Amino acid sequence: MTRIAIDPVTRIEGHLRIEVEHDSDVVQDAWSTGTMFRGIEQILAGRDPRQAWVFAQRACGVCTHVHALASVRAVENALGIAIPPNARIIRNLMSGVQFVHDHVIHFYHLHALDWVDIVAALSADPAATASLCQATNPGWANSSTAYFTEVRTRLQAFVDSGQLGPFAAGYWGHPAYQLPAEANLLLVAHYLEALEWQREIIKIHAILGGKNPHPQTYTVGGMALTLAPDAPSGVNTTALGTIGTLLTSIQNFVSTVLVGDVKLLARYYQIPWTTLGAGPGNLLSYGEFPEADGASPAPFLPAGRVTGRDLGSLGPVDQAAIAETVARSWYTYSSGDSGARHPSAGETTPTYTGPQPPYDNITTTKYSWLKAPRYDGAVYEVGPLARLGVAYAVGVAPVRQAVDAFLSDLGLGQAALFSTIGRLAARALETQLLADRLPTWLAALRTNITGGDLRIADTTRWSPDTWPATASGWGPTEAPRGGLGHWIAIAGGSIANYQMVVPSTWNGSPRDAAGALGPWEQALVGTPLVDPTRPVEVLRTVHSFDPCMACAVHVHRPGS
């Protein structure tokens, strides 16, 4: 048995270390380590709950909207505040755009280089690449021989410069790269196109949030956003038009380029990657994108659980069943490390027992700054696959159509979804579903404004004088990477307890008190390594979860 460490795992948000043991060039065991801790929990303690979102948002600069959303929702839940329809719609628009933006960046800029060989792209025939593009991305303008000649020339000049920048020292030429040269060139071209496209479409966040990263228009009770047809700035008629134009750009790129490219990649890699990287096979989603108002409106993507890789199974989500363990994490519980604690009663006492840096391996019992969240004691995966799996189980028609069509195109069955490629497919299909849904939300906003409803926030309970002496609540949402929940307890107008359980804590968790491996630890076991000194296969499966580590490290204040 040989143990190797990959640290840093790059092309993720944050700091992640993966160690695997392999024998006969197959991964036998795996350890996921979050190597960074900030301690935001102690910092939030005693502060004004209305400003918690500013702190919580900084958990992550990539999924820069969702923590602010979960935070204001948690406070609104605790204080019994109902937000106006316009605020709900604008939050949906911001979440939807966040998903699309994040998913596209993930595929092209964080994940593609595990599958696409940049150097091999240099030997592509531009004319054949143009034909491939026309078949893969029908209707996309940049599909001529001249265009791919230009891209190849630009790439060649870049390589010839000897300064390879972010493309240096990849595992180029590794036998696990299976794409023909033309597919490599096509995807490199779209890597560059996506880089330019994403900065344009995220302008929707700048309009609705003032800036991105870290939009700034959140408020407990709604949105701190100017909304009026003739307002001098903010969301006025002109801004609505701009958003509409950008949403069209989103639909065009996603349906033509992204989905086509993911299908192309899946076709070449479905053997063996639809049978590897399965993970725990239990899926959990809190649900997101409420399309009506009221206490519990049905969201576009529903809440629920799927277990045992069975899309025929469907269970409810009861947040009371969530608990975290620290048996293998660098924390201690006052009640003993072998127990589990619900987030509302959680504790975060950092107690580092790992090796002192510099170190080569982490072989201590406790080995991560991530805790291990579990549902009813079981390991669950969250993220696009979980959301689509749950929506499929619920019977959401557009989800069923999209998933069935994709599987049928590739001649695959439902079992293929529970795999490394299955995760890529689910993410691309979700991007498409949201790209198609976003315009309906914008239309609803226009209808409200045209009808004279300009309400943007309910501030009747803004003053702490209107609050009960103590209150507690939770704010669930779905981040691009999966289910995200913030729990808050308020006492005397201040934060008594604040805790987040975030997607990559679920997916990247270490072992729990019972010894069960976290989702991506499980997903790695059984992975063949063609060349263990260049473990690109490990990166493929870990990246398929879209790790986001900074927010994954636990954030909470012990109750007093």
Place this chain on the structure above:
Amino acid sequence: MTTSDPVTPAPAPPARPREPIAVAAARHGIDRRTLLRWSAGMAGVLALPAIPFADRIAYALDTEPRLPVLWLNGQDCNGDIEGLLRASQPTPSQLILDYLSLDYAELLMAASGDTAQGRLAATMDSYAGQYVVVVEGSIATAANGVHCCIGGRSFADIVREVSAGALAVIAVGSCAADGGLPLAAGGVTGAVSVSTALSGLGTTIINLPGCPMNIENLTATLVQYITLGTWPETDNAGKPTFAYGSRVHQRCPRLPFFRAGQYVRTWGDAGHQAGWCLRYVGCQGPRTYANCQTALFNGGTSFPVNAGAPCLGCASSTFWSGLDDSFSWTPPATSLSQATADTLTASL
């Protein structure tokens, strides 16, 4: 390339044979008009006269070798390197492929693990004294740095080692520039700013606070170095004066309403819809030194005050300790006289 005193006047333009701008621009896939327009824009951000600097910027960006940049992430959220991906002038792909050599950036680099670590060492070796280090995030110093380790080493060690041979270190975002969120009251990791972590090292440090920093300010800083061989003039906190020399309030589009005593009282009221002043609902523009209102974000799209949300003072070293003022609204001054407003302006 050599390190320059930040306050040294610009040297003579480089004596290289000049290539027609149109040819250079075409090689980057952009037309001449576009290149000149954004070069002029960049000169504007830097407060340099468009003639001759726009031409000089356009020319200099086409020279080789590209400036090696090592982007280090410590106790961070990746908000600043995500900001890099929102650059408009130059665009992200131009920055990454044409103008910089982004030799280390964990968010984007193909290499992982040992080979990624090797990229750091290779650049430090091949370009000693010629590479720029960009640091995002604070540096954890408590308990031997165990709260932030990369490749089995503490980030505190890494950042000092890599910075020692750097041409300059640019601290991007409030966490790197001021210690930021991890340093806020209650933090337990011994988080410090780049300036503190590198004290005694003697390397030029430029601070670009903001949460995140405005990418236009980073590109302008780098472009000035590439073009003129100097770093922008800075104040005594190491912040470039072109970006942090005046307060958000001073050129705020809502300033006339402040002067007239017309304040937004709550979200969605008539004043909010009409673009009135956000001071009562917590705006920190009067005390925050930054150019958000002129540089704007996301390719000139907006900044929070334009959207209707108050400035939270994220570029200020008191960002995380000063938020109470943004959330505990003071009772409205129902009809401020001009004199009262002016007095208030002066006091802020």
